[in-house]
Amino acid sequence: MQKLCFSHSSRRKTKQIDYLNWKKEKLSTFIVMDKPTVSISKSKYNHSPIYSWNTISHPFLTKLRAELYPNDKKSVSIEWLNQIDELALAVWYLDDGTQNKRYGTISLATNCFSYEEHLIMQEWF
Template identity: 35%
Template sequence: HDVEQVLIGSMLGDGCIGCYPKYRDAWFTESKKIEHIDYLGWKAKILSEFGGSIREREGESGLPHLGSRQFKAAVFRTFVHPLFTQLRHIWYPNGKKVVPEGELQKLDELGLAVWYMDDGSYGVLTRSCLISTGSFTLDEQILTKDAFKEKWGLIPKIIPAGKGYGLDFLVSDTDKLLRVMAPFIHPDMVYKLGHIHPDNLGRINQMRRAYLERRRQREKERYHSDSTYREHILEHNRKCREEVRS
């Protein structure tokens, strides 16, 4: 069961199944930031029957106009196995990764947690969750949204995110979503549990205070540099004082 759910969650997330023409069978692979190598090791342990190893590598990323930056990553890759060949036919029917409805129907809380740990994020200011689904088609977004409603009574909103889409959860749904996944979240990813985990509260409060201070500074700078904005604020304050007096 754990193997199946880790594979489903990973394939919805950052996992890939590769195959060279000269090989009869395929393999599973996934890479993570070096900071999350323990999380990747947890996956490797669950998939240990397929062998493989984790290696560190260095690379370069960035946009041309912003300049590149060096990064370190951890890459896990299994040995080839007939199971991955079968799964490749399911997840890559035409050579491009899809979201198979049958696999989505098998998804349970463990698989959901793996998917969220791969592609989910918690908004400190909004207290809500977002799962990045940028590689999904719009039809697959709708299919996934329906699965959340059917399985857990959650109704995420499909929103633009980056170059694709994302599944955005209301604050009320976020609380339920996080509690459903919490028992399966790896220690490396506890920060993604947001307000429901006590270890995160100090960091959340600190980030909120920092954000409010930055916003206050921006408004102060705009007040002194933008005469139109300053007149608008002064007029608004004047009207408020008059309303209070009356």
């Protein structure tokens, strides 16, 4: 049986292209594309371009995925949270966060985590 190797893909709209290019620079070891792939959003409300960078499949990314997705389910632990610095938290927010301007709050999309993992994150924050 062949062992799978994983890759990573980042997708962003035009207004976030600078952030997408910054991520490409940070992941340049794993990206061989010269230009991002461009597709058109299939949303019935918005047909704006979507830009994406894809990494190559690589054993390092496979190991990282295995640690973050044990049993093929996204997971978080205090050990992982304790490795997060200000930059990593900013990237987490830019990838999975939202801002509520009306209430002056931000949130992270954490719906995939268990109740116990939410308690771990709550304590960590």
